[in-house]
Amino acid sequence: MALEWTVLIVDDEGPIRSSLSDFLEDDGFITIQAESAEEGLSIVKNNPEINAAVVDIRLPGEDGNAFILQAHAIRPDMKFIIYTGSTDYSLPASVRKAGVDPAQVLHKPLQDIATLTTAIRRALGETD
Amino acid sequence: MLEYSLTIRFQCVHLSVRALFRRQGVFEQALIVCEKMAFSAPQKDDGPIIKIASNMNTPRTIRLPTLLTLYLGLSMGLLSVGLLIWSYHTSHVALEQQMLSTFKQRHVIVRDGLHASMREVALHLDAMGGDRAFQQALQERDENTLLALIEAFPHNNSESALDLLFVLKEDGSIILNATSPLFGLEDLPGGLKDLSTPAQNASVLKAFHVQGKDLLACVGSVKIKDKKTGRVLGALIGGPVLNDNFGFVEMIRDKAQVMDVVLLHKGEVVAFSCQVDSGVTQTLSNMGRTSDPLELHVADGIVASYQELRVQDSDRPLKVCLSDDGIIWDRLAQAFLGKLAVMVIACALVILLNMFVFRRIISKPVNAMMEYFHAISSGREDPEFREGGIEEFNVIGQAAGDMVKSLRIADKNLVESERKFHALFDNSFQFMGLLDREGRLLETNQASLDAVGCGLEDVQGIFFWETPWWRHDAEEAQRIKECVLKAGEGVFSRIDVTSLNSLDELRYIDFSIKPIFSKDGQVSVLIPEGRDITEIRDAQQTMRNLRLLLQNILDSMPSIVVGLDAYKKITHWNRQAENHSGISAEKARGRSLGETLPEFPLLSDSVNSALETRKIVKNERVVVLTESKARYFDCTVFPLTASETYGAVVRLDEVTDRVNLEQSMVNTEKMASLGGLAAGMAHEINNPLAGMIQNAQVISNRLSTKLPQNHAAAQECGTSMEAIQQYMDKRGVLRMFASLMKSGGQAARIIDNILMFARDKASIYKPHDLNDLMDRSIKLAAADFRVKTHIDLKKIKIIRDFSEGCPPVPCDPGGMQLVFLNLIKNAAQAIADSPTARKNGVIRLKQAKEADMALIEIEDNGIGMTKDLQKRVFEPFFTTRPTGRGTGLGLSVSYFVVTQDHGGDLTLASQPGKGTVITICLPLVGKSALPIEDAGG
Incomplete structure (x- = not known):
């Protein structure tokens, strides 16, 4: 059995957030949900056990990129998976510096969410 | 010889000066001086009037009646004298012929007389020898008896006097010489002594040479025969000596009925009828020596002729000169002189009569006409011509009147035009002058003199190129000299030169020199002219600079700028226009837009419209199709209404880049909009789609038998996963989930396709x-x-x-x-x-x-x-x-x-x-x- 990882899910779309959370929990993850970047950041501050975050880019208020940079500033070892509906998204250099490589950028919708869990695990350093 | 006359009349003093010139050069010099006087007269009215007449003889004047009278008188006189001379000559010749004929007859008479004398001599001698006593004495040789008989023989004729007398014996020797001792003749010539010759009993004229001189004698020779026996007893030879034989001469004079007779032999006077030293004798002897026989000679009041007679024993004949009184000639001459005098008097009378008649008939109208012409020449206004009785004079007078009127008008006009000319000449800003053919300055106007600040006397007569106008530059002077010399050969020149004015400022002169030809085609004078073009030149320079500046400005503009005149011909063509059309500005100038910019066919219409409406006409984005692509131009036509020269300026700005930019901007915006739309759609759809697919997948997961959590949850609910599985299988729920998943996947792909959506604008809609x-x-x-x-x-x-x-x-x-x-x-x-x-x-x-x-x-x-x-x-x-x-x-x-x-x-x-x-x-x-x-x- 794999390690118990705590993953923060930041997405303004409730169905996506909850289904993602359900799927990850089924796969053995501990999940925390946040509706916006601001909420996500407060969770990151209060829950040091979080290992990774799945972040939507287009969010009300601050966007996903801003969240990643701030969360990275608080928790440098934290890993991020960008899960966006914008097809024209390009990875900003600042975000890339925060440790996000293009393999960690996934576009909605995924035909198989297992792709996401695989990406999280790879980002957290697990080998298949 | 050619004569040139020059008449100068000073109106103010009514003085006329007339001069004649025999040489053309002197005449021309005088003419120039006079012209100067005329030009320099302060008031034209006081100036001299110059009348020039060349190549004509000055006639001596004579009045017409006199001339006619003289002519008539002279011709009459000449005719009369001629006739008189002719008639005199005819009379003279007739007289001469008659005289000659008379003299010929006289000479015949003289010859006959001489022959008669000689016959008489022979008869005399014969008579003497026929005497018995003489024969007896001869037979006896009794000289004394003979001599006595001879002396006693009656002698009745002096001209046949026996100056020589010899008695010869039968043998021919002389018995008795009864010759006058005066002659000194001692012996007879041989021929006379020969008694056998038949020539005896005849007389001959014979010359004897005695004591150094010729002695002419008429010698008779008679043989004396015995009447009974017929024997020749001897001969009697003798006769008169002609020398100084006055009787003989008188005999001739008497017979020939002449005034004087002179006998000549060998140029010497043998005998004569008058005094030897008289002029007549001398004249006649001279005549005889020199002239031919039977000619008539008239001299010293006598008329003479001579005839030659043969003389034996002499190589020269005896010349018999006969003279008559020449008074007939004098009479003839006197008669004609008298006639001449009458004729002269008659002529004089005729002349006087003519003069009288001419004066009455011709003088009056001639005088009237002369008065008329005097009136004209003295300048009297509108003199009246009195018509006389001679039609021709009236016609001449009328014609002269008309001529004078028109001449007066012409003269007035001439004076006026001369005054104008001088006003022009002296007041002109132009520099003008007059040179002789060699280039010496004769005259120049005030403007020229003022330009260098000198007087006419400073430059007059100087070669033009040595005048102060060209003092600053030897090279300019040389150019001027070349021009002047060329003009002297009849060639017009025009050059731009520099001259230094009195303030030592360099002025630019448009200089020309023109030769003036006389009637015979020779260059007579040269007219140099100059115009100060310094200001014009400066203005032109400024204008040129301005034009250059304008051209530079136009060239520096990125637009094509074309200037057009009122006829839509190109006047300006900037560098952009050159670059665009490939036509240089020189070639484009004067051509039309249609020729130079054929790719803008509507431009001409725009120009017309702008010129008509006087408003700016602007056409934007005019498309020009080239081989590779379309180019866009904004065409603006500005009518030039403010300037003096009507025209237009065409400005063409290439806006291809701008148009392309704008179109690409539209496209960009469109793409941005479409992109935004697509992205929005994708996002909008992707989110619910993701929620749908994710939830379906979670449901699918939680219905699977693989997850232990599912089994635990099923047991808690009192069932098993197998039962649920069976149920769902039975009801097709699992298949539905699979369909749901598949549809979700299809939707996601459609979104992807939308994102791929991009469309191009069609060229034809x-x-x-x-x-x-x-x-x-x-x-x-x-x-x-x-x-x-x-x-x-x-x-x-x-x-x-x-x-x-x-x-x-x-x-x-x-x-x-x-x-x-x-x-x-x-x-x-x-x-x-x-x-x-x-x-x-x-x-x-x-x-x-x-x-x-x-x-x-x-x-x-x-x-x-x-x-x-x-x-x-x-x-x-x-x-x-x-x-x-x-x-x-x-x-x-x-x-x-x-x-x-x-x-x-x-x-x-x-x-x-x-x-x-x-x-x-x-x-x-x-x-x-x-x-x-x-x-x-």
Whole structure:
């Protein structure tokens, strides 16, 4: 059995957030949900056990990129998976510096969410 | 010999000076002096009047009656004298002939007389010898008896006196010489002594040489015979000596009836009838020595002729000169002289009569005419001609009157024109002068003298090139010299030279020199002229600089600039025009636009329009098709109405880059809009789709038997996963989930395709249904809008007011859709911005056909726009939205697409707080322009 990882899910779309959370929990993850970047950041501050975050880019208020940079500033070892509906998204250099490589950028919708869990695990350093 | 006369009349003093010149050179010099006097007279009226007559003889004057009289008298006199002389000559010749004939007869008489004398001598001797006593004495040789007998023999004729007498014996010897001792003749010549010759008993004229001189004698020889026996007893020889034989001469004179007789032998006077030393004798002897026989000689009041007679024993004949009184000649001459005198008197009388008659008939009219001409020549105004009785004079007088009148007028005109000429000459700004043929200055005007500050006397007579005008530069002087010498040969020259004026300023002179030819084709004088062109030159230089500046400015402009004159011929052609057309400015000048810029066929119409209306004519985006691509030009024609020269300036600005940029800008905006739409759609759909797929996958997971949590949950619910599995299998739930997953996947792929969507603008538009395009735009707007603005289009009531029967309009569907989308978005934004309309926002879309246009109105009841805003709303990048919301290109791009791409119109009407209406007109036939190349690529 794999390690118990705590993953923060930041997405303004409730169905996506909850289904993602359900799927990850089924796969053995501990999940925390946040509706916006601001909420996500407060969770990151209060829950040091979080290992990774799945972040939507287009969010009300601050966007996903801003969240990643701030969360990275608080928790440098934290890993991020960008899960966006914008097809024209390009990875900003600042975000890339925060440790996000293009393999960690996934576009909605995924035909198989297992792709996401695989990406999280790879980002957290697990080998298949 | 040629004569030149020069008459100078000074009007002020009424003095006439007349001079004759035998040499042309002197005459010309004098003429120049006189002309100068005339030109320099302070007042023209006081100046001398110069009359020049050349090549004519001065006639001696004589009055006509006198001339006629003299002529008549002389001719009469000459005729009379001629006739007189002729008649005198004829008379003289007749007289001479007669005299000659008389003399010939006289000479015959003389000869006959001589012969008679000689016969008489022979008879005398014969008679003497026939005497018995003489014969007896001869026989006896009794000299004394003989001598006595001879002396006693009666002698009755002196001319036959026996000056010589010899008695010969029968043998021929002399018995007795009874000759006068005066002659000294001792013996007879041999021939006479021969008694046997038959010549005896005859007389001959014979010359004897005695004591150194010739002695002429008429010698008779008679043989004396015995009457009984017939024996020759002897001979008797003797006769008269002619020398100084006065009796003989007198005999001749008497017989010949002449005045004088002279006998000559060997040039010596033998005998004569008058005094030996008299003039007559001398004359006659001279005549005899020199002249031919039987000629008539008249001298010293005598007339003479001579004849020759043979003389034996002498080689020269005896000349008998006969003379008569010459008084007949004198009488003849006297008679004719008398006639001459009568004739002279008659002539004189005739002359006097003629004079009288001529004076009466001719003098009066001639005098009248002379008076008339005097009056004319003394300058009296309009003298009257009195007509006389001679028709010709009247005609001459009338003609002269007419001539004088016309001459007066001509003279007046001449004086006037001369005065004008001098006024011109002296007051002219031009430099003028007069040179002789060799180039010496004769005359120059005041302007020329003032220019160098000298007087006429300083330069007169100097060679023109040595005058002070050219003192500054030997090279200029040399050029002037060449010109002057050329002009002296009859060649006109014109050059630009420099001259130094009195202030030592260098002036530029337009200098010319012209030869003036006399009638015989020789150059008589030269006229140099000069014009100060320094100012003109400076002005020209300034103008040239200005023109250069203008050309530089024109050349530095990025536009093609073409200047046209009133006839639409090219006057200016800048570098851009050269570069564009490949035609140089020199070649383009004077040609028309059609020739030089054929690619702009409508430009000529624009120019015509601009010239007619005097307004700027502007045509934007004129397309020029080249081989590779289309080029766009903004053509502007500015009519030149302010300047003196009417014309136009054509400016062509290439705007290809701008047009391309604008089109690409539209495209970019369109793509941005489409991209935004697609992205919005993708995002909008992807999120629920992701939720759907994820939840389906979670459901699928939680229904699977693989997860231990599922089994635990099933047991808690009193069932097993197997039972659930069976149930779902039985009810097809699992298959449904699989379908759900598959459909979700398909939807995701469609979104991907939408994102791939991109469209190019067609070059030729196909007709499209505008209503359909608008409907689609509304749908697109509704999808796009919420994402970007968080305004829900569903809350706005959209009214479609589409009329039926509107045909499809040729258009770019993408472009028009973009326009509609932009406008609907703007309307929605305006509604969202309005506090009142937010709740009940209405967008009304209207579409109708109006004439040949399709009319579209998009009306909202939004916030509206102020006037200031309306002015700026079509400006690109103008926006009322906060930064980051909207590019500010929507309206401007829409405007561009409608007006430029489709040839339509887009207008805006708005009232603040009430709403905005955008009206679009699209031509039903499509844009009538050249096809626009697709700039979108």
